Structure formats: structure tokens, C-alpha cells
Amino acid sequence: MEQVRIGIIGIGNMGSAHAKMIANNEIDGMKLAAIADLDPARRRWAADQLPADVTVYETGGELIENAEIDAVLVAVPHYSHAPLTIAALENNLHVLCEKPVAVTTRQAEAMIKAADQSDRYFALMFNQRTNPLYRKAKELLESGELGPMKRTSWIVTDWYRSQSYYDSGSWRATWAGEGGGVLLNQCPHNLDLWQWLCGMPEKVTAFCLNGHWHDIEVEDDVTAYVEYANGATGTFITSTGDTPGTNRLEILCDRGKLVVENNALTISRLSQPESEFRVTYKGGFGEPEHTVETIRPDEENPQHAGVLRAFASAILKGTPLVADGREGIRGLMLSNAMHLSSWLGQAVELPIDARLFEKELAVRVQGSRHKQVNAATFGMEDSFQK
Amino acid sequence: MEQVRIGIIGIGNMGSAHAKMIANNEIDGMKLAAIADLDPARRRWAADQLPADVTVYETGGELIENAEIDAVLVAVPHYSHAPLTIAALENNLHVLCEKPVAVTTRQAEAMIKAADQSDRYFALMFNQRTNPLYRKAKELLESGELGPMKRTSWIVTDWYRSQSYYDSGSWRATWAGEGGGVLLNQCPHNLDLWQWLCGMPEKVTAFCLNGHWHDIEVEDDVTAYVEYANGATGTFITSTGDTPGTNRLEILCDRGKLVVENNALTISRLSQPESEFRVTYKGGFGEPEHTVETIRPDEENPQHAGVLRAFASAILKGTPLVADGREGIRGLMLSNAMHLSSWLGQAVELPIDARLFEKELAVRVQGSRHKQVNAATFGMEDSFQK
Numbered sequence: 001m002e003q004v005r006i007g008i009i010g011i012g013n014m015g016s017a018h019a020k021m022i023a024n025n026e027i028d029g030m031k032l033a034a035i036a037d038l039d040p041a042r043r044r045w046a047a048d049q050l051p052a053d054v055t056v057y058e059t060g061g062e063l064i065e066n067a068e069i070d071a072v073l074v075a076v077p078h079y080s081h082a083p084l085t086i087a088a089l090e091n092n093l094h095v096l097c098e099k100p101v102a103v104t105t106r107q108a109e110a111m112i113k114a115a116d117q118s119d120r121y122f123a124l125m126f127n128q129r130t131n132p133l134y135r136k137a138k139e140l141l142e143s144g145e146l147g148p149m150k151r152t153s154w155i156v157t158d159w160y161r162s163q164s165y166y167d168s169g170s171w172r173a174t175w176a177g178e179g180g181g182v183l184l185n186q187c188p189h190n191l192d193l194w195q196w197l198c199g200m201p202e203k204v205t206a207f208c209l210n211g212h213w214h215d216i217e218v219e220d221d222v223t224a225y226v227e228y229a230n231g232a233t234g235t236f237i238t239s240t241g242d243t244p245g246t247n248r249l250e251i252l253c254d255r256g257k258l259v260v261e262n263n264a265l266t267i268s269r270l271s272q273p274e275s276e277f278r279v280t281y282k283g284g285f286g287e288p289e290h291t292v293e294t295i296r297p298d299e300e301n302p303q304h305a306g307v308l309r310a311f312a313s314a315i316l317k318g319t320p321l322v323a324d325g326r327e328g329i330r331g332l333m334l335s336n337a338m339h340l341s342s343w344l345g346q347a348v349e350l351p352i353d354a355r356l357f358e359k360e361l362a363v364r365v366q367g368s369r370h371k372q373v374n375a376a377t378f379g380m381e382d383s384f385q386k
Numbered sequence: 387m388e389q390v391r392i393g394i395i396g397i398g399n400m401g402s403a404h405a406k407m408i409a410n411n412e413i414d415g416m417k418l419a420a421i422a423d424l425d426p427a428r429r430r431w432a433a434d435q436l437p438a439d440v441t442v443y444e445t446g447g448e449l450i451e452n453a454e455i456d457a458v459l460v461a462v463p464h465y466s467h468a469p470l471t472i473a474a475l476e477n478n479l480h481v482l483c484e485k486p487v488a489v490t491t492r493q494a495e496a497m498i499k500a501a502d503q504s505d506r507y508f509a510l511m512f513n514q515r516t517n518p519l520y521r522k523a524k525e526l527l528e529s530g531e532l533g534p535m536k537r538t539s540w541i542v543t544d545w546y547r548s549q550s551y552y553d554s555g556s557w558r559a560t561w562a563g564e565g566g567g568v569l570l571n572q573c574p575h576n577l578d579l580w581q582w583l584c585g586m587p588e589k590v591t592a593f594c595l596n597g598h599w600h601d602i603e604v605e606d607d608v609t610a611y612v613e614y615a616n617g618a619t620g621t622f623i624t625s626t627g628d629t630p631g632t633n634r635l636e637i638l639c640d641r642g643k644l645v646v647e648n649n650a651l652t653i654s655r656l657s658q659p660e661s662e663f664r665v666t667y668k669g670g671f672g673e674p675e676h677t678v679e680t681i682r683p684d685e686e687n688p689q690h691a692g693v694l695r696a697f698a699s700a701i702l703k704g705t706p707l708v709a710d711g712r713e714g715i716r717g718l719m720l721s722n723a724m725h726l727s728s729w730l731g732q733a734v735e736l737p738i739d740a741r742l743f744e745k746e747l748a749v750r751v752q753g754s755r756h757k758q759v760n761a762a763t764f765g766m767e768d769s770f771q772k
Contacts, residue, residue, distance in 0.1 A: 162664050162673075165671065207619070233609060277548065
């Protein structure tokens with residue numbers, strides 16, 4: 001195979017951006033072969049704007065069954081991620097799925113099972129894992145140089161959205177359409193990075209505020225407190241109502257501290273592990289000495305293009321993916337745990353009771369209101385975090 | 387009166403530092419006239435090191451009854467703040483009390499009542515209110531320029547303490563001796579500033595971890611989530627086990643944001659209130675424009691000397707105190723609420739049930755262990771936050 005022929009299911013905000021990028025030959029080894037969208041206006045846009053040899057389908061099922069493709073990119077509302085991914089894998093297609101992997105961990109488990117039973121790649125669009133600063137942080141944490149983690153705090157409130165954003169799609173910000181708010185739509189990136197860098201906690205207490213800043217039924221303001229098995233603790237604060245927002249991730253370890261903020265990674269390194277200093281120091285108010293290094297990215301973050309290129313290269317040459325789809329369940333578990341803790345008004349342990357989560361979600365889906373909106377497709381240039 | 391003659395009750399770490407400063411004539415309008423300490427070694431130190439005309443007493447009660455003084459500075463362990471402050475006010479002495487004002491809000495109420503029934507000043511040693519950056523933040527918030535608060539997060543983990551610190555006094559870090567850990571000993575400053583700048587929340591959920599980093603029975607790691615009446619939320623994270631620590635206070639409002647970190651105040655100002663932009667903007671991913679200004683302190687923080695000078699000046703000339711003692715109950719209410727929430731494993735509403743707090747505290751005091759230690763007095767130069 002010289003080129004991966006890809007079909008894109010769903011050409012809304014994200015799918016159309018991906019389609020243009022691939023059609024413009026920006027992704028080495030990848031060729032746009034087909035698209036599918038339920039919306040006739042979007043299909044017309046595709047017929048007008050995309051190359052003439054791109055086949056246009058109405059449904060994802062038709063595309064999966066009939067298109068001459070090697071892979072699909074799933075960019076539809078969240079509830080359809082699982083059935084389309086599974087159908088594509090079962091049809092021997094490689095799959096790159098938009099985040100979140102699914103709405104519930106049981107859906108994600110079914111996707112993982114389908115991937116395990118197939119020899120195709122199952123990848124996720126985690127385009128923040130390509131950020132050089134987070135990659136450097138991951139390297140440092142994995143090297144063990146900084147010792148075990150003691151605390152992490154992520155204030156990630158730079159996901160501002162106006163009411164017009166929410167009003168642009170009938171499925172947006174509804175339990176029935178998205179299965180959640182900021183946790184399901186904006187934060188999958190951050191929750192994935194958080195577990196990628198810090199591992200999974202074992203206990204989550206969260207405070208999700210629904211429609212706190214917007215006229216929506218799902219959460220747009222979340223504060224979560226988590227506890228890890230080794231005694232470390234963490235907080236995660238997010239919102240779509242804050243501007244100017246903050247994006248500051250701090251990870252404190254026994255031998256140093258990382259802070260990612262304002263496009264810089266600040267690394268503090270202790271001269272001695274804190275756990276050793278703590279018990280050997282004999283004075284009154286001392287602390288171990290430390291040095292501080294600030295790193296700025298040495299390359300541009302390739303974002304979605306980077307994920308697409310790695311996906312093509314994996315299929316063509318067996319090189320690594322940016323994110324294996326199987327890993328998507330971890331960030332989703334965090335998100336589900338935050339919802340469930342908030343719904344129950346108590347701490348929940350991980351792994352969560354997935355059936356209880358689905359039961360509680362179903363109650364909310366049942367009460368979900370139907371929105372009358374003027375559907376709109378926006379340019380995505382300003383929508384994701386650099 | 388030309389000079390305030392002051393007696394210091396307790397010349398441990400803090401009291402001895404204050405005594406030296408006053409004896410060195412660093413506080414205009416204040417003269418050190420007497421000290422009291424239960425510890426014979428400290429009284430010997432006072433007799434040796436302080437001016438010959440400073441009268442030395444054994445107990446605070448003797449000093450209050452007999453010394454020729456106008457005011458007292460109470461710098462003894464927390465449980466004695468209330469009885470000594472009340473006794474001094476009833477003896478027509480002005481009182482400057484170390485933080486925290488007391489251990490329980492009922493004690494603080496009794497102190498306030500004594501102050502209300504007296505014509506003497508009742509002041510608190512809140513030496514961080516003199517920080518020019520917090521003063522500027524206070525000015526800005528009070529001016530209304532930034533609009534109502536929406537969120538506040540304070541990560542204040544730069545209170546690192548080694549085990550040797552805790553081992554230096556038998557009363558340290560015990561329920562019976564201090565009534566708490568980092569919340570009662572280190573954080574009264576921050577909790578006071580937090581309420582001073584952001585007002586009081588109406589609901590508190592906290593996670594206090596006891597002896598998490600040290601061999602102590604009280605909390606040395608705290609994460610709290612609070613909700614304000616107007617819908618704003620906040621987090622407060624503190625620890626004595628983190629190094630290098632963080633001290634970053636963020637306050638987001640409808641028209642801008644303040645961040646105090648690394649001895650700078652960063653002020654972001656929106657071109658339009660967010661609450662207005664949110665509903666009038668018609669595009670997809672926009673947010674209001676904002677400007678950023680960074681302010682560094684234009685003067686040194688006078689710290690304890692500033693509080694002492696203001697106390698003397700208030701008595702001599704009627705000028706304002708840095709912090710009226712009556713305000714101390716607010717930060718203490720926050721601290722008590724965090725403890726109580728953690729003990730009960732649930733959110734608590736403010737004002738807390740003060741009797742329930744005392745009952746729960748009594749259980750812990752009863753189980754308090756007796757420590758055998760080699761008592762030590764440390765220089766305080768590195769002990770407080772600049």
C-alpha cells in the first residue's frame with residue numbers, strides 16, 4: 001500500500017477541517033477517498049468543495065460497507081463513536097476516532113474488544129499528546145528522575161464558549177446528544193493527558209455544575225479532587241465560562257516539580273529527595289535547595305496533522321500511533337467518575353460501577369430537552385488549545 | 387501618651403522576634419516594658435538579652451495584672467489566645483494577638499464580645515495584609531472595576547516544614563496543643579486574605595489528610611472546595627510537605643482576572659463583561675478581548691513591623707489598624723469549616739455548627755498523644771511568607 005485511502009464519517013466542524021487538510025495533501029501517505037454526512041447541506045458542501053474523486057455517502061454505515069477505503073476517521077457526535085468504530089473494525093478498516101472515545105466505559109470496552117479481535121489499527125485523535133511540552137513532561141516523569149508524584153493540580157479553564165456556540169447544534173450540550181458538557185466535549189484531551197502523565201487515581205470526588213454559565217442542561221463548570229494509590233492527591237478545574245482562561249498544570253514529585261503554563265515547561269529539581277530531607281534535616285525552617293529550568297517548545301505542535309500523519313505511517317510502515325484507541329477509556333473513566341460522583345453527591349472509587357453510571361445517565365437522557373436551533377458549522381481554527 | 391508600653395506574653399519563636407524588634411526601637415511609638423513566659427530558660431534569655439528595664443513575669447496573668455503597660459502582645463499557643471486576650475481587655479489593655487485569633491469560633495466570639503465591651507483596641511497579627519500586591523488586589527476588587535467574582539483558586543503549598551520543626555515543641559502539631567495543623571498554624575494568614583479579598587463562601591467541602599507527610603497527628607495536607615452565594619466557586623490547596631512549594635492566588639471576575647504569584651500581580655482586563663459577551667456574541671469560538679498588566683511591589687512589605695507600627699499609631703493617634711481582631715473570626719470560620727467537613731465527610735454550610743465543631747474537636751483532643759521532645763526556639767527569619 002502506498003497511500004491510506006481514508007473515509008471521513010461526519011464533516012461538521014472537525015470532520016470538514018480534517019477533510020480539507022487531507023484533500024490539500026497535507027498528510028503524507030493519506031488520500032481522502034470518501035465522506036459521509038447525514039446533513040444534505042454538508043454533502044452539497046463536500047460535492048462542491050472537495051476533489052471530484054471523493055465519494056459522498058449519506059450514512060457512515062454505507063461508507064463503511066461500500067467505499068473503497070483502508071481506514072475511516074469517525075467525527076460524529078459522541079454516542080455514534082462506538083457503533084461506527086466497531087462496524088469499521090469488523091469490516092477490516094483501520095479507525096481513527098475523534099475524542100472522546102465514547103460516552104460510557106462499557107461502550108469503550110466494546111470498542112477495545114473489537115480492536116483486539118481485529119488486526120487493524122484503532123487510534124484516537126488526541127492532538128494534545130503531540131505538544132512538545134507535554135511530551136517532555138512525559139519523558140521526565142517516565143525517567144524516574146523526579147521520583148514519585150505527590151500532588152497535581154490542573155486549572156484548565158481556557159475552553160471559553162459563548163451561548164451561540166451551544167446554540168449552533170441541536171445535539172450540543174444535551175445529555176441525549178453529547179452525554180455531557182465540558183467533560184465530554186472539551187476536556188477529553190486534558191483528561192487523557194492527565195492520566196498519561198500522572199496515572200489513574202483510585203478515588204474521585206467532583207462538583208459538576210450544570211448550566212452554570214450558559215443556557216444548557218449539562219455541566220459547564222467542574223471542580224474535581226482525586227486521590228492516587230500512593231497517597232498523592234490532585235485537583236482538576238475546568239469551565240467553559242471563564243475568560244481569560246487559565247491553563248496551568250502542576251505536578252509535584254519527591255525530587256522536583258513541573259509546571260506547564262503559557263507555552264513553557266518549568267522544571268524544578270531538588271538537590272535531595274524531599275522524603276529524605278524531611279527526616280534528616282535538624283534545623284527549624286529549612287528546605288532542600290533546588291534549581292529551576294524553563295523549557296520552551298523547540299518545534300511547532302503538529303496537532304491534528306501530527307495524529308493523522310502518525311496514523312498513516314502506522315498503517316503503511318508500522319510506526320507508533322500518537323494514541324492507541326485502547327487508552328481512550330482511561331480519560332473517559334475519569335470523566336464518567338466525575339459525573340457519577342457529582343450525581344451521587346459522594347466520592348466514587350475507580351473503576352466505577354459502569355452499569356450504575358449508565359443507569360444514572362439514562363435518567364438524564366430521558367429528561368433531556370429538545371433544542372430548536374439554527375445549525376451552523378464553524379471554522380475550527382480557534383477551537384482547540386495550542 | 388507618647389509611647390505605647392507593651393508587654394509580650396510568650397517569647398517563643400514569634401514573641402522573641404517581636405521583643406527584639408521593639409527593644410531595638412524599630413517600632414515608632416512603642417516601648418517594650420515587660421515579658422512573660424512559663425519557660426525558665428526563656429525568662430533567663432529575656433533577662434540576659436533584653437533591656438534591663440523590661441520586667442520579666444512567669445505567667446501572662448501576672449503580667450496583665452501587674453505590669454505598667456498600655457498594651458499586650460499575645461504570642462502563646464493558640465488555646466491561650468482567647469483567655470489572655472479577654473483578661474487583658476478586661477484590664478483595660480489594648481491587645482495585639484498572634485494568629486489564629488483562637489481555635490474555635492466560640493472562643494473568637496467571646497473575644498469579640500470582650501472587645502465590644504471595652505474601649506481598647508483589639509488587633510491581629512495579619513502581617514500579610516501589609517503585602518502591597520494583596521493591598522492592590524483588594525483595592526481593585528473593592529472598586530468594582532472587575533465586576534463580581536466567578537472563581538478563585540489558591541494553591542498555597544509553600545509552607546514546607548521538616549519533621550524537626552514539628553519535633554521542636556511538645557504542643558506543636560497536636561490537637562491538644564494547637565487544635566490543628568497547617569490550617570491553624572500556617573494558613574491563618576492565607577485564609578484571612580482569602581476572605582478579605584473574596585468574601586466568605588456559604589458552603590465548604592474539604593479533604594484534610596492527617597500526618598500525611600510527617601509523623602504528626604494533625605493535618606499537613608488540605609484541599610478544599612467552596613461555594614459562594616453568587617454562584618462563584620473556589621479551591622484552596624495547602625500543605626507543609628511540598629517543596630518547592632507554590633503560592634498562586636487566582637481570582638476571576640466578570641470583567642477580568644487577578645493572579646498573584648512570584649511576587650507579581652497580573653491583572654487582565656476584559657474589553658466587555660463576559661456575562662454580556664456570552665449572550666450577544668453570534669460567532670463560533672470567540673471571546674472578549676483583554677489587556678494584561680503586571681504589577682510588581684513598589685515598596686517593601688513591612689510585615690510584622692508594619693502591624694506593630696499601625697497598632698502603636700492607632701493607640702496614639704487613632705489611625706487604622708492593619709487588621710481589627712474582630713475580623714479574625716472569618717478566616718477561623720473557614721479553617722473550622724474545613725476541619726468539620728473533613729471530619730464529617732460531607733459539605734458544611736457557614737456559619738458552621740460551632741458546638742458540633744467543639745464536640746468533634748474534643749474527641750480529637752482526648753485522643754491526642756503526648757509528645758516527648760527537646761524544645762527548641764528557632765530564628766523566624768525564614769518562617770513566614772514574604
